[in-house]
Amino acid sequence: MTEQTFNYFDLPIGESPEPTPVSEQRRELARELLAISEQLVRLDADESALADYTAQARALREQLESHGHRSMRDILGRLITGQGSRQDALDMAEFEILSGPASPLSPPMTLWLDGDTVRGSATFGRVFMGPPGKVHGGVLALALDMLMAKTQDFVTGLGMTGTLNIRYLAPTPLNTEIRFEARLNRLEGRKLFVEAKVFAGDTQTVEATGIWVSARGDYRLRDRFAHLAPADQPA
Ligand SMILES: CCCCC/C=C\C/C=C\C/C=C\C/C=C\CCCC(=O)SCCNC(=O)CCNC(=O)[C@H](O)C(C)(C)COP(=O)(O)OP(=O)(O)OC[C@H]1O[C@@H](n2cnc3c(N)ncnc32)[C@H](O)[C@@H]1OP(=O)(O)O
Numbered sequence: 001m002t003e004q005t006f007n008y009f010d011l012p013i014g015e016s017p018e019p020t021p022v023s024e025q026r027r028e029l030a031r032e033l034l035a036i037s038e039q040l041v042r043l044d045a046d047e048s049a050l051a052d053y054t055a056q057a058r059a060l061r062e063q064l065e066s067h068g069h070r071s072m073r074d075i076l077g078r079l080i081t082g083q084g085s086r087q088d089a090l091d092m093a094e095f096e097i098l099s100g101p102a103s104p105l106s107p108p109m110t111l112w113l114d115g116d117t118v119r120g121s122a123t124f125g126r127v128f129m130g131p132p133g134k135v136h137g138g139v140l141a142l143a144l145d146m147l148m149a150k151t152q153d154f155v156t157g158l159g160m161t162g163t164l165n166i167r168y169l170a171p172t173p174l175n176t177e178i179r180f181e182a183r184l185n186r187l188e189g190r191k192l193f194v195e196a197k198v199f200a201g202d203t204q205t206v207e208a209t210g211i212w213v214s215a216r217g218d219y220r221l222r223d224r225f226a227h228l229a230p231a232d233q234p235a
Contacts (some may be wrong), residue, residue: 006089008079009158013150014111015027016093016101023090033104034127037164041126047132050059092205098139099146100120109143109180116228118150120180134171140198141166144208148182148194153226155184155192157214161189164210172198172205184228187221 006017019027043055074093078084094102099109099120109122122143130136145161152158172178182196191211198206221228 003081004025004086006079006084006086007082008076008084008092009156011079011089011092012113014093014146016097017086017089019090019094019101020087022087023094023102026094030100030102030104030106034125036105037104037127038125041129041232055114061152063173070181087233096146098143109146113148113150116154116225117181118147118180118182120147120182121177123177123182124174126174129174131171135168135174138170140206142170142178144182144196144198144206144210147180148196148208148210149212151182151184151192151194152219154210154228155187155219155221157217157219159190159192159212159214159219162211163207164205165221166208168206170200170203170205173200176200178205185209187219187229189218192219206210 017022025038036209043050070087070091075084075088079092087183094100096106097103098106099111100106101108102193107122107128111118111120113119124135124139128135128139130139141164144166145164148164149161179199180196181199182194185193185195187193190213192214194210194212196206196210197204198207198208
C-alpha cells in the first residue's frame, strides 16, 4: 500500500490527521509541560526546592537541545507540492499555540466543522488567567483568531487575519468548558468576513467580527459549501 500524501492547501485548519507514534509521544510531553506550568503559578515551595526544580528543568532542556528540529522549509516544500507525509501534516497543525495538542501552551483547544459552523471548545487553567479567576482577554483574542481563520476551510484561498474586532460582554471563567462558534458572513474578492461568539454555559461572554485577506487570488466557496453564498452573490 502506498503512503497517503498531503497537500498544504487541502489541510483543514487547526485539525490534525491521525497521530503517528512520534506525535502521540510529543502530545504526552506537551501535556506534562503544561501541567508543570500550571503547578508553577503561585507555587508555595521554598528557595532550595525551587533551585532543585530549576536544575532538573535545565537538565531536561539540555537533553532536548541535542535533537535539533525538523525543517519548516522542507516540510512546507513537500506540502506545497502535494508530497507531504503524515508527519509533515501533523507538524503543521500540532504546534499551533492554543489548538495544537503537542503545544505546551495549548489547553488544547479543539476545533471542528459542524455543518456551516466552525466550533471550538477549551478549558483554560490558571496559566491563562487575566482578571482573578477569569480568562485573559488576549488569550480569548488568540482563540478567536484561530477559530475564525478556520472558516477558510469553506473556501479555496488562504490568507492572514487583516482585522479582528472584539467586544467582551462578560468575564469568561477559568476551569470551565468554554465553547466557541464562528460563521462566514460573506466573501468579497480577496476578503472573507467572519463573525464569532464565545459562551460559558448559557452566557455569551464575547462577540467578534473579522476580515481575512487572501494571500493571492479571490476567495471562492468550495463546491460542498456553495449554499453559503447569499442569494445575490455568486459562489
Ligand atoms: C504558500 C504560502 C501560503 C500563504 C498562506 C498565508 C497565510 C496562512 C495563514 C494561516 C493558515 C493556517 C492556519 C492558521 C494558523 C494560524 C493563524 C495565524 C493568524 C495570524 O497570526 S495572521 C498574522 C497577523 N496578520 C498579519 O500579519 C497581516 C499583516 N498585513 C498584511 O500582510 C497585509 O496588509 C495584507 C496581506 C492583510 C493585505 O495586504 P495586500 O497588499 O495583500 O492587500 P491590499 O492592500 O491590496 O488589499 C486587498 C483588499 O483587502 C483589504 N485590506 C487590506 N488590508 C486589510 C486589513 N488589514 N483588514 C481588512 N481589509 C484589508 C483592502 O482594502 C483591499 O480590499 P478591496 O479589494 O475591497 O479594496
